[in-house]
Amino acid sequence: MDTLLTVDNLQVAFNTDDGEIVGVENVGFNIKKGEVLCIVGESGCGKSVTALSLMGLLGKNGFIKQGDAFFDGHDLRSLSSEEMRKLRGNRFSMIFQEPMTSLNPVLTVGRQLLEPVELHLGLKGEAAKKLCIEWLEKVGIPRPEKVFSDYPGTLSGGMRQRVMIAMAMICSPSLLIADEPTTALDVTIQSQILDLMEELRLESESSILLITHDLGVVAETADRVLVMYAGQVVEEADVFELFENPQHPYTKGLLASIPNVSDDFTERLKSIPGNVPSLQNMPKGCRFCERCSFSMDVCKTEVPPLFDVFPNHKMRCWLGDNK
Amino acid sequence: MRNQLRKRLLITIPILLFVTLFNFILISLAPGDPVDAFFNPNATAADLEAKRASLGLDKPMIYQYFVWLGNVLHGDFGYSYSSYEPVTKILSYRIGPTLLLMGISMLVAYIIAIPIGIISATKQYSALDHTVTGLSFIGISVPSFFFGLFGIFIFSLNLHWLPTGGMYSLGKAADFGDRVKHLILPVAVLSLSISGKMVRYVRSSMLDVLNQDYLRTARAKGLKEVIVIGRHALKNALIPIITVIGLDIPLLIGGAVVTEQIFQWPGIGQLTIQSINSRDYPVLMAINLLSALFVVASNLLTDLAYRIVDPRIKE
Amino acid sequence: MDNSNSVWRRFLRHKPAMIGSIVFALIVLSAIFAPLLTPYSPYELSQSFEAAPSSEHILGTDLVSRDVFTRLLYGSRVSLLVGVGTVIVYVIIGGILGTLAGYFGGWVDSLIMRFTDIIMSFPFFIVILVMVSILGPAMSNIIFALGVLGWPPIARIIRGSILTIKNQDYIKAGRVLGYSDLRLIFKHILPNIMAPILVNATFGVSNAIIAESSLSFLGMGVQPPRSSWGNILTDAQSMTILAHEPWLWVPAGLMIVITVLSVNFIGDGLRDALDPKKIQ
Numbered sequence A: 001m002d003t004l005l006t007v008d009n010l011q012v013a014f015n016t017d018d019g020e021i022v023g024v025e026n027v028g029f030n031i032k033k034g035e036v037l038c039i040v041g042e043s044g045c046g047k048s049v050t051a052l053s054l055m056g057l058l059g060k061n062g063f064i065k066q067g068d069a070f071f072d073g074h075d076l077r078s079l080s081s082e083e084m085r086k087l088r089g090n091r092f093s094m095i096f097q098e099p100m101t102s103l104n105p106v107l108t109v110g111r112q113l114l115e116p117v118e119l120h121l122g123l124k125g126e127a128a129k130k131l132c133i134e135w136l137e138k139v140g141i142p143r144p145e146k147v148f149s150d151y152p153g154t155l156s157g158g159m160r161q162r163v164m165i166a167m168a169m170i171c172s173p174s175l176l177i178a179d180e181p182t183t184a185l186d187v188t189i190q191s192q193i194l195d196l197m198e199e200l201r202l203e204s205e206s207s208i209l210l211i212t213h214d215l216g217v218v219a220e221t222a223d224r225v226l227v228m229y230a231g232q233v234v235e236e237a238d239v240f241e242l243f244e245n246p247q248h249p250y251t252k253g254l255l256a257s258i259p260n261v262s263d264d265f266t267e268r269l270k271s272i273p274g275n276v277p278s279l280q281n282m283p284k285g286c287r288f289c290e291r292c293s294f295s296m297d298v299c300k301t302e303v304p305p306l307f308d309v310f311p312n313h314k315m316r317c318w319l320g321d322n323k
Numbered sequence B: 001m002r003n004q005l006r007k008r009l010l011i012t013i014p015i016l017l018f019v020t021l022f023n024f025i026l027i028s029l030a031p032g033d034p035v036d037a038f039f040n041p042n043a044t045a046a047d048l049e050a051k052r053a054s055l056g057l058d059k060p061m062i063y064q065y066f067v068w069l070g071n072v073l074h075g076d077f078g079y080s081y082s083s084y085e086p087v088t089k090i091l092s093y094r095i096g097p098t099l100l101l102m103g104i105s106m107l108v109a110y111i112i113a114i115p116i117g118i119i120s121a122t123k124q125y126s127a128l129d130h131t132v133t134g135l136s137f138i139g140i141s142v143p144s145f146f147f148g149l150f151g152i153f154i155f156s157l158n159l160h161w162l163p164t165g166g167m168y169s170l171g172k173a174a175d176f177g178d179r180v181k182h183l184i185l186p187v188a189v190l191s192l193s194i195s196g197k198m199v200r201y202v203r204s205s206m207l208d209v210l211n212q213d214y215l216r217t218a219r220a221k222g223l224k225e226v227i228v229i230g231r232h233a234l235k236n237a238l239i240p241i242i243t244v245i246g247l248d249i250p251l252l253i254g255g256a257v258v259t260e261q262i263f264q265w266p267g268i269g270q271l272t273i274q275s276i277n278s279r280d281y282p283v284l285m286a287i288n289l290l291s292a293l294f295v296v297a298s299n300l301l302t303d304l305a306y307r308i309v310d311p312r313i314k315e
Numbered sequence C: 001m002d003n004s005n006s007v008w009r010r011f012l013r014h015k016p017a018m019i020g021s022i023v024f025a026l027i028v029l030s031a032i033f034a035p036l037l038t039p040y041s042p043y044e045l046s047q048s049f050e051a052a053p054s055s056e057h058i059l060g061t062d063l064v065s066r067d068v069f070t071r072l073l074y075g076s077r078v079s080l081l082v083g084v085g086t087v088i089v090y091v092i093i094g095g096i097l098g099t100l101a102g103y104f105g106g107w108v109d110s111l112i113m114r115f116t117d118i119i120m121s122f123p124f125f126i127v128i129l130v131m132v133s134i135l136g137p138a139m140s141n142i143i144f145a146l147g148v149l150g151w152p153p154i155a156r157i158i159r160g161s162i163l164t165i166k167n168q169d170y171i172k173a174g175r176v177l178g179y180s181d182l183r184l185i186f187k188h189i190l191p192n193i194m195a196p197i198l199v200n201a202t203f204g205v206s207n208a209i210i211a212e213s214s215l216s217f218l219g220m221g222v223q224p225p226r227s228s229w230g231n232i233l234t235d236a237q238s239m240t241i242l243a244h245e246p247w248l249w250v251p252a253g254l255m256i257v258i259t260v261l262s263v264n265f266i267g268d269g270l271r272d273a274l275d276p277k278k279i280q
C-alpha cells in the first residue's frame, strides 16, 4: 500500500507568558492509504497538539519547531498558509472532541455544511444543497431537509457529531483526523458513530487518524497504534502485535492488569503509581522513569531513542537496547 | 415566548410605580416648599396657605402621590411651578433637542466603536490594539465637562471654528449647516464616552468568540480568514452587544445633563438642572417618570431583540 | 496559595496597572500629607486675585485670591473619600442583600432581586441629582446617594456565586458532616467572589470620582469654600476664565483625568490578573 502521510521527528512548541514550552517532540509515524492509525495516551500527552499541528490549526501561539510532515506528495511545512487552506477541509479534514461547541450556534446546519461544498467543490445553489442533504441522510440524520435549515441548538450531541462527520467527509478527503470523536457521547451513541466512520471509510477508501482514550475503541478500529506519553511516542506497532506483545513498561502497565479491554483508559492508569510529569519540568532522561518498575541508572540520565524491537514494532525504552 | 413577554410587561408596572413613588417621597422630604421659594415676599401667610391649598400641598404626601398618579394616567402632568405652563408642553419642546443630540452621538459612537473594537480584537496585542485600548481608556476616564470645556477652549475660543454653545445662531434656526456646527462639539463629547465603553465591550466580546471551538471548525473547513471572522465570529460577537446598546438607550433622555449644561443645549438635561434649582417638582417628577419609562422600555426591547436575533433562545 | 502568587505576578507584569498604582499611590500620599506640601491653607486669602502662576503661587490664585495648588491638593481628599466611601457603602449594602438572597432563596430571593431590578431602572444621574439637591449638597450625602444606587451589581455577583456554591458537592458533603451552611458558604465563597468584587469595586471608585466631580461642577456637589476638583472647574463656565486663565481650570481637570485613568488601569490589571480563564 502507498503511504499517505509521513511524519518524522515532529516537535511542536507554544509561546506562553512563561516562555516557550514544547508540547510534543520526536513524534513520527506513517499512515498508509485506507489505514486506521490510532493514537492513544492519557490526557495532556499531546495527541490533539499533534493532530492540530498537521492541520495547521495550532492557533496564534503554537508552531512546528522542527520535523517533517509529508501528505500525499505535499511537504506540509513548506506550503504557504494559502495552499494549506486549500487542502484543509478538502484533502484532509478533522472532527473534534466536543460536538456541543464545535458547530456555530448562530448559523444554520445547512449554511455550515454548504461552506466546504461551495468552497472546495465549486457547487452552487440547488446542486450544493442536494449534496448536503444526501450527506445528512448518509450520516443517519432523520428529516435531513428540516435539519438543513435548523440551528445546531436543536440537535443532540450525537446528531451534532454526525453533522460534523458529514461536514468533514463531504469533499471526500483522503485523510480524516478524528480527535476523540466519541469521548463526549453516551456509550450507545459512541459505537454508532464509530460504525458510521468505519462505513464511510470503507466506502471512500480514505485513511483515518483516530485519537482516543479508549483501548476498546483501539482494539475495534485500529490497524496500527501509536502510544504517547508526556509529549513523546513511546511505542508503535500493529494493533494485534501491541495487544499480544506489548514491550514498553507503560503500555504493559496499561494492558497487563486489565481483564476487560473496554474499560476506561483513565481508570486503568490509576494502576500505575505516580503522576505524569508536567511540560515545564520534564525529567532529563526517560519521561516514564519515575513511575517505572524496571527503571535503571541509564533511564535517569539519557533519553531513550525509539528502538526497533521487532519488525514494524518500535518502542522508546532502554530495555529495547539489547534486542 | 408570548407568556414570558407578558410577564416582563407586567413587571414593569410595579417598577414604574416604585420609581415614581420613591421620587415623590424624596421630593416631599425636601426642606421648605415651592410656595416659599416662588411667592411674592409681600404675600400674607393666608395668601401662602391659599396657594398651598390650590397646589394640593396641604394634603398628606401619599394622598398627593395618588392624585398625581391619577392625573398622570389621564395624561395630565400638572403645571410647572415656575413658568405656569403645562408640564407636557415644556417637555414636548425639550425632548426634541435631547433626542437629536443623543441620537446622533450614539450613532456616531457606534459607527466608530464597533468596527474598531472588532479589528482591535482580531489583532490582539498589536500596536493598533494597544492604541485602541489606550484611547478607549481615555474615553471612559475624561469627565464630559472637562472634555467639553477643553473643546470650547480650543475650537471656539482660540480657533473660532465652532460656536461655544446653544442649538442655533440667532435667526438661523432652520439653517442646516449652522445646526451641524452647533452639534459638533457636544456630539464629540458624548460620543467619546459612549464609544470608549463600546470599544472595550466589542473587543472583549470578540476576543471571547475568537477562542470558541466553532471557529476552529470553520478554519478546519479551509475557509478564508475573512469569512471566518466576518461570518462565523462577527454575528456571535455582536449579539451580546445588544445588551450594551439596551443599557445606552436610557441615556437618550438622561445622559446629557452635564453636556447640555456646558453647551447650553435646550434639552431635558438642562431642564433638569433648572427644575432642581427652582424646585419645580411637577417638572422633575415628569422627567423622572419619562426616564424610568425609557429604562423599562429599553429593557423590554433588549429582550425582544435577543429573541429575534439569537437562535439559541428557544420558544 | 500557589494561585495568589501567579495572580500577583501577572499584575506586576501589567505595565499600565503598575504605572496606575504608582500614580495613585502618589495621589493618596499627597492627599494625606497635603499640609506638608503647601505653606497655605485652602481657605486662606492672599493679596492677589486671579493671579497667573508665579514662584509664590505655582498654579496661581483663584477668583477669591486663594492658592490654586493648595486647593487642588485638598480637593484630592474629596475625590478619594467619595470614591472609596461610595464603594464601601455599596459593597456593604450589596453584600448583605446578595448574601440574604442567595442564602435563603425562595421568596426572599425573588423579593430582593425584584428590588434590584427596580434600583437598576432608576435613571441614575437624574435621581442622584434630585437626591443630592434634596438631602443637601454635602460630601456625606453624595457618598450616600451614590452608594444607595450603586449596589445591584455586587448583590448579583454574590447571590450568583452563593447559588453555584450551594449546589456543589463539597458543600453538600460538608452538610453531611454537620457544618453550618453559613460557615461553609463564607469559607468557600469569599475566595470565589473576591476577584469579581475587587474588579467591580475598582471601577466603582473611578465612576464615583467622576460622578462627584460632575455634581460639584454643576454646583450640586461639594460646596465652596471647601474645594473639590469638580467645583474648582465650575468657574470655567465663565468664558473669560476659560479663555484667559487656564490655570484656574486645566490643572483640576487634568487631576481628575489622571486619577480616574490610574484607577481604571489598576482595575484593568486586576481583571487581567484575576481572570479565571487565564488561571490554569
Ligand SMILES: Nc1ncnc2c1ncn2[C@@H]1O[C@H](COP(=O)(O)OP(=O)(O)OP(=O)(O)O)[C@@H](O)[C@H]1O
Residues within 6 Å of the ligand: A014, A015, A016, A023, A041, A042, A043, A044, A045, A046, A047, A048, A049, A050, A058, A059, A061, A062, A279
Ligand atoms: N495553545 C497552547 N498553548 C500552550 N500550551 C498548550 C496549548 N495547547 C496545548 N498545550 C499543551 O500541550 C500539551 C498537550 O495537550 P493536548 O491538548 O495535545 O493533550 P491531549 O493529549 O489531546 O489531551 P486530551 O486527552 O485531554 O485531549 C498540554 O500540556 C497542553 O497544556
Ligand SMILES: [Mg+2]
Residues within 6 Å of the ligand: A047, A048, A049, A097, A179, A180
Ligand atoms: Mg485532546
